[in-house]
Amino acid sequence: MNExxxxxAPSPTGPLHIGGxxxxxxxxxxxxxxxGKFILRIEDTDQTRFVPGAEDYIVESLKWCGIDFxxxxxxxxxxAPYRQSDRKEIYHQYxxxxxxxxxxxxxxxxxxxxxxxxxxxxxxxxxxQYGPLSRMALKNSLTxxxxxxxxxxxxxxxxxxxxxxxxxxxIVVNDLIRGEVKVESGLxxxxxxxxxxxxxxxxxxxxxxDYLMKITHVIRGEEWLPSAxxxxxxxxxxxWESVMPAFAHLPLLLKPDGNGKLSKRDGDRLGFPVFPLRWxxxxxxxxxxxxxxxxxxxxxxxxxxxxxxxxxxxxxxILSMAELIGLFSIDRVGKSGSKFDPEKARWINHQxxxxxxxxxxxxxxxxIIVGEGIQADRIKLLQISxxxxxxxxxxxxxxQQSWFFFRSPEKYDxxxxxxxxxxxxxxxxxxxxxxxxxxxxxxxxxxxxxxxQFIQEQGLPMGQVxxxxxxxxxxxSFGPGVAAIIAVLGKxxxxxRIYRALDTIGx
Ligand code: GLU
Numbered sequence: 001m002n003e004x005x006x007x008x009a010p011s012p013t014g015p016l017h018i019g020g021x022x023x024x025x026x027x028x029x030x031x032x033x034x035x036g037k038f039i040l041r042i043e044d045t046d047q048t049r050f051v052p053g054a055e056d057y058i059v060e061s062l063k064w065c066g067i068d069f070x071x072x073x074x075x076x077x078x079x080a081p082y083r084q085s086d087r088k089e090i091y092h093q094y095x096x097x098x099x100x101x102x103x104x105x106x107x108x109x110x111x112x113x114x115x116x117x118x119x120x121x122x123x124x125x126x127x128x129q130y131g132p133l134s135r136m137a138l139k140n141s142l143t144x145x146x147x148x149x150x151x152x153x154x155x156x157x158x159x160x161x162x163x164x165x166x167x168x169x170x171i172v173v174n175d176l177i178r179g180e181v182k183v184e185s186g187l188x189x190x191x192x193x194x195x196x197x198x199x200x201x202x203x204x205x206x207x208x209x210d211y212l213m214k215i216t217h218v219i220r221g222e223e224w225l226p227s228a229x230x231x232x233x234x235x236x237x238x239x240w241e242s243v244m245p246a247f248a249h250l251p252l253l254l255k256p257d258g259n260g261k262l263s264k265r266d267g268d269r270l271g272f273p274v275f276p277l278r279w280x281x282x283x284x285x286x287x288x289x290x291x292x293x294x295x296x297x298x299x300x301x302x303x304x305x306x307x308x309x310x311x312x313x314x315x316x317x318i319l320s321m322a323e324l325i326g327l328f329s330i331d332r333v334g335k336s337g338s339k340f341d342p343e344k345a346r347w348i349n350h351q352x353x354x355x356x357x358x359x360x361x362x363x364x365x366x367x368i369i370v371g372e373g374i375q376a377d378r379i380k381l382l383q384i385s386x387x388x389x390x391x392x393x394x395x396x397x398x399x400q401q402s403w404f405f406f407r408s409p410e411k412y413d414x415x416x417x418x419x420x421x422x423x424x425x426x427x428x429x430x431x432x433x434x435x436x437x438x439x440x441x442x443x444x445x446x447x448x449x450x451x452x453q454f455i456q457e458q459g460l461p462m463g464q465v466x467x468x469x470x471x472x473x474x475x476x477s478f479g480p481g482v483a484a485i486i487a488v489l490g491k492x493x494x495x496x497r498i499y500r501a502l503d504t505i506g507x
Contacts, residue, residue: 002214002216003035003036003037003216004030004031004034004035004036004037004216004217005031005036005037005039005213005214005215005216005217006027006030006031006036006037006038006039006215006216006217006218006219007027007038007039007040007041007210007213007215007218008023008024008027008028008038008039008040008041008062008069009041009042009043009206009209009220010024010042010043010058011042011043011044011046011049011202012042012044012050012051012054012055012058013046013049013050013051013054014051014054014264014279015054015057015061015264015275015277015279015288016054016057016058016061016062016275016276017262017263017264017274017275018253018262018273018274018275018276018291018305018340019221019252019253019261019262020221021061021062021065021067021276021305022250022253022305022306022308022309023219023220023221023250024062024065024067025065025067025302025305025306026219026250026306026309026310026328026333027219028067028068029306029324029325029328030217030219030328030330031070032325032328033325033326033328033329036216037070037071038068038069038070038071039069039070039071039072039077039079039082039213039215040058040059040062040069040071040072040073040074040082041072041073041082041083041084041209041213042055042058042073042082042083042084043084043202043205043206044083044084044085045084045085045199045200045201045202045205046201046202047085047199051282052282053282055073055083057277057279059073059074060277061275061276061277064276064277064292064298065276065298065301065302066298066299066302066321067302079212079213079214084200084205084209087205087209088198088199088200090208090212091194091200091204091205091208092194092198092200094204094208094238095161095193095194095200095204097238098161098163098193098237098238099161101237102164103163103164103237104161104162104163104164104193104237105135105140105141105142105161105162105164105190106140106141106149106152106153106159106160106161106162107130107135107138107139107140107141107159107160107161107162107190107192108139108140108144108152108157108158108159109130109138109139109140110158113139114128114130117134129189130162130189130190131165131186131188131189131190132165132166132167132185132186132190133186135162135164135190140162142164156196157196158196159195159196160192160193160194160195160196161192161193161194161195162190162191162192162193163190163191163193163203163230163233163234163237164190165185165188165189165190165230165233166185166233167185167186168184168185168186169184169185170182170183170184170185171183171184171185171188171229171232171233172232173228173229173232173247174246174247175225175228175247175248175249176217176246176247176248176330177248177249177250177251177330177333177335178225178249178335181225181228181229183229185229185233188229188230191203191230193234203227203230203231203234204234206231207231207234207235207238208238210245211235211238211240211243214243215245216245216246217245217246217247217248218245218246218247218248219248219250219330220248220249220250221249221250221252222249222250222251222252223252224249225249228247228249232244248330248333250309250333251309251333251334251335251336251337251338252337252338253308253309253337253338253340254337254338254339254340255270255339255340256270256339256340256341256342257339258337258339261337262274262340268288268289270342271342272340272342272345273288273289273290273291273294274288275288275289275290275291276290276291276292276301277290277291277292277293278290278292278293294394295349295394295395295396295397296345296349296394296395297349297352297353297356297395299320299321299352300345300348300349300351300352300353301345301349302321302324303317303318303319303320303324303348303352304344304345304348304349306319306324306328307319308338308340309333309334309338310328310332310333310334311332311334312327312332313327313332317348317351318348318351318352318355346393346394347393349393349394350390350392350393353389353390353392353393353395353398354389354390354392356389358382358385358386358389359382359385361385361386361388361389361398362378362381362382362384362385364395364398365381365384365385365398365399365402366381368395368396368398368399369381369399369406372399372403372406374406374407376405376406380405380488383487383488384402384405384488385398387402387480387481387484387488388401388402388480391480401478401479401480404473404474404475404479404485405485405488405489408493408496408497408500409473409474409475409476409497409501410475411475412471412472412475412476412501412504412505413471413475413476413477416467416468416471416476416477417471417505419467420463420464420467420468420471421468421471421505421506422464425464425468426502426506428458428460428465429468429469429472429498429501429502430498430502431454431458432451432454432465432469432498433495433498433499435450435454436450436486436491436494436495437491437495439491442487442490442491443487444481444483444484444486444487444488445483447483447486447487448481448483448484451465451466451469451482451483466482469482469498470482470485471501472497472498472500472501472502472505473485473486473489473494473497473498
């Protein structure tokens, strides 16, 4: 087989949706698995939908995800340029060659004329199609004479070039996921390929570029499946049928309840982000949240996306990028849509945080505490990281689980006071403070041992002591083990927290 070459070809019409990231990921995994090349091509021929900042957003998002390219708009490569608006001159000749071969024609109908026809069809509860059944009654180079066509073109009359879809043909496309897909050509319309502003449409540019860039597999979202027969015809008409890429149309990403496609418009409406990074709409200033800013690790985000539509064939759910590459195959991509599961996404992120090295967690925590205006030494950060990493789902949870190591509590949970603060509590807390004062080694295990011994010797109720001790140290009933907290806080801080609480809650 020739070298595998796949591409991700987004249009910069806004932020990249997580479905788009999944498409990029599957292409990347497929390329890596097959020792092929992965290309980033920007499809910006529809200038009316261009959104400033979208291309940079796409590049930054994929970089954050760890999805690298071998060639592309941001790094160049042997088939540059990789942005379609920079390749404008290339497409015209192909549109002309289709015209010459009789596979395409000029159409001069005005937008208003077509609108009237559309409205008329609507009244009859039909859909207007510019195609095999209607084209001979419309204003195009099939119906008007040659001289008139030349005159219209010479006088700069606006035109489009349309493909001439065959009248009766069953077009067959082999899809690697869906098998044989058959479409009657009569159901297709004569899609516009090129416009008089010098711009190709998506269909022509996409096929020409896939051919010129030697793409071997087109892996893209299911929404493009209806276009595949048209693309197959274009390959044939352009004489490239023998090198037509294989197609694989990926199943849709569905909303969590399975009711419809998870769309960009869902934004934060469903309670979770649909974009990899935060996005600020350049027109409205509206902000949509992103996975990065919400506290997901890129590895977890990728792991979660990989499992939406593909499975490794085992029960294994936590898979590194290297494992995904090793296991990926198109055969294991499902046909039906995958429901997005926000809980699962959080669970996967939790697994990554819980199993990350303390060093990694300490780096994440350091960024947060610096933001809080606190400085902590590395040893302390590492100790804390080990204690809290399996208690966090998202990165900000690391702070929720550890702030009390850096700040003394300002208030104490009333319900815990009600439950555990008895008349004898101040007395035994003072004794514990005295015991700690005299304590030598101050690590978690020895503190724990001494505490237990003390409680037993004094015949104190274990639950009451531990809960009230926790209350004075953190302000509530949360956090890791009490002895571990005391060990990290250090002798003086632990003792002074006991006395501060006694002053506030009561002696
Ligand atoms: N530009 C198309 C998009 O925005 C690409 C479709 C394809 O991969 O062919 O999704």
